[in-house]
Amino acid sequence: MVKTQPFGAAPPPAGRAWGEELWRLEEISHAYGDVVLFKDATLSVHRGETLAIIGESGCGKSVWLKIMLGIIEPDEGRVLFKGTDLQKMSDVELEQVRQSVGYLFQAGALFDSMTVHDNVAYALYEHTDMPLDRIRERVVHCLEMVGLESRIVDLYPASLSGGMRKRVALARAIAVEPEVVLYDEPTQGLDPQNITRISNMIESLRDRLAITSVLVTHDMRCAFGVCDRIALVHDHKFPYVASPRWFLESEDPPVKEFIDDAREDLEEVGIVAKLSAR
Numbered sequence: 001m002v003k004t005q006p007f008g009a010a011p012p013p014a015g016r017a018w019g020e021e022l023w024r025l026e027e028i029s030h031a032y033g034d035v036v037l038f039k040d041a042t043l044s045v046h047r048g049e050t051l052a053i054i055g056e057s058g059c060g061k062s063v064w065l066k067i068m069l070g071i072i073e074p075d076e077g078r079v080l081f082k083g084t085d086l087q088k089m090s091d092v093e094l095e096q097v098r099q100s101v102g103y104l105f106q107a108g109a110l111f112d113s114m115t116v117h118d119n120v121a122y123a124l125y126e127h128t129d130m131p132l133d134r135i136r137e138r139v140v141h142c143l144e145m146v147g148l149e150s151r152i153v154d155l156y157p158a159s160l161s162g163g164m165r166k167r168v169a170l171a172r173a174i175a176v177e178p179e180v181v182l183y184d185e186p187t188q189g190l191d192p193q194n195i196t197r198i199s200n201m202i203e204s205l206r207d208r209l210a211i212t213s214v215l216v217t218h219d220m221r222c223a224f225g226v227c228d229r230i231a232l233v234h235d236h237k238f239p240y241v242a243s244p245r246w247f248l249e250s251e252d253p254p255v256k257e258f259i260d261d262a263r264e265d266l267e268e269v270g271i272v273a274k275l276s277a278r
Contacts, residue, residue: 019047028077039236052223055233102173117153142171163194220262
């Protein structure tokens with residue numbers, strides 16, 4: 001049985017609202033040979049929420065994001081986007097879904113041979129007929145939204161720090177004004193200062209642009225500090241889907257085992273106190 005907190009039991013912050021199911025992945029099973037990642041796993045994403053997917057390394061979290069987009073077809077189960085099965089969509093319809101979704105890859109995945117400008121503008125070149133001067137304005141605006149100055153537009157990724165490359169990748173993900181952004185380990189490999197900066201930006205972009213966000217992360221500061229709900233992969237399913245506060249207060253052994261190692265860090269940065277006050 002999926003041990004979920006009733007949706008809406010932890011109300012959204014003032015000024016925000018969650019809407020209908022945007023995604024529903026039903027009874028998903030997927031394996032690579034003898035390695036089972038998911039077995040009859042079900043998970044929903046609601047419009048306007050920020051959902052974190054957590055779990056042990058190698059449990060298939062990043063694969064789940066690709067299943068959501070139809071990049072990987074599951075062995076069994078259905079992926080519904082706005083109520084329509086991805087497997088029943090035409091190639092054109094599926095491409096329209098993907099164009100409505102920004103994707104922040106695990107390592108940023110910037111094109112080394114392209115400038116910052118051309119990296120951020122890539123989808124605008126490919127999928128819009130926007131004039132070049134408007135594209136440049138849009139690139140500068142997206143960079144400013146993630147805290148970067150316009151002077152870096154003609155630089156190449158190799159000349160940027162790790163934190164700056166992550167932010168450029170985030171600017172690229174929002175350049176086409178997506179409905180949804182999928183984040184694959186957005187803070188991986190960053191120092192504490194940049195982890196905080198990226199987490200704050202995810203929260204800010206959600207609030208300013210009304211973006212639905214799904215994060216795959218090992219970073220509990222990011223998961224508990226930014227997200228409305230958390231989904232824990234355990235035994236190839238999502239048996240625990242609930243608010244961050246529910247996870248902190250849970251006595252269920254799989255939850256405690258996964259969360260307890262991070263609890264001291266969450267207390268140190270004030271996240272536990274913040275959640276307890278809600």
